[in-house]
Amino acid sequence: MAARLLNANVKAVMESNGSEAEPSVGFWCELGTMQEDEPVPASFDSEYPTEV
Secondary structure, three states: OHHHHHHHHHHHHHHHHHOOOOOOOOOOOOOOOOOOOOOOOOOOOOOOOOOO
């Protein structure tokens, strides 16, 4: 849920500035320990928009 909230805020800030959200910028969560060799997701879900 934290990643979805952070992504919603990034999207809201970009839209409030008149910009389109950059699909390659975002937050995600993974199970377990971070692995440097795992690929970055192609898109980042944003839900539960919050006030900026």
